[in-house]
Amino acid sequence: MSAGRGRAAGVGPSGAAPAVFGPTLGRGFFDRHPAEVARDLLGRCLFSAVGPEPVVVRLTEVEAYAGEVDPASHAFRGPTVRNEVMFGEGGHLYRYFIYGMYWCANVVTGPAGTAGGVLLRAGEVVAGHELARLRRPSARKESDLAAGPAKLTAALGWNAVDSGPRSGEDLCSTTGPARLLAGTPVAPEQVVAGPRVGVAAAKEVPWRFWVDGDPTVSTYRRHVPKKTPGRGVD
DNA sequence: CCGCCGATCCTCT
């Protein structure tokens, strides 16, 4: 059982909100450069109202993507059907399907018109462990429940199988299926920065941020170019 | 611990 940590700090923006887990982040939080937002997201909490009980994950690893000026960003070549929400108002969810079987989640940053985003890479499950374990049967340790972008969305139920929140969902909402809670920011001296995982372009840009020494941070993998299809031809 | 490999299908050129 263990239903989360008691401590219902006052909170309660105006009216709604289940105060147990604290308030959601305000819109203004996301109106900054993605790298700045990314750093500030460590220690904050993702709240999922998908399924029979809530699941809450405390963020320990994130990556910033700077839209049109960042060759590693999905928005680098301009708006498309998939990435259009990245060009909209900050604080919304950008969810995408990858490798034919996984889902990853981003928080959109900046004002409408710019295309920043922060990939939610990993975190620590702080509530709803039971449900998270059911959704992540291959995880052997607690620390591996959300130790990767696709693992994190799976633990939260933010995928198609669980009818999770789609791109465009407002994470500032106090009633929606996907929310971003204020939590407790991580002290600057505990934040480490390094190159982003698995990206082919701009591989040296240090826009991956994580909590120093935290066991829930995913292991780094460099980009592996696809196998050359042996030149059959002739 | 590290590296390689296959799975699987949507998206953009």
Add this chain to the structure above:
DNA sequence: GAGGATCGGCGGG
């Protein structure tokens, strides 16, 4: 057509 902001399993040092 080709490749991808991944994961998990397997084999070697």
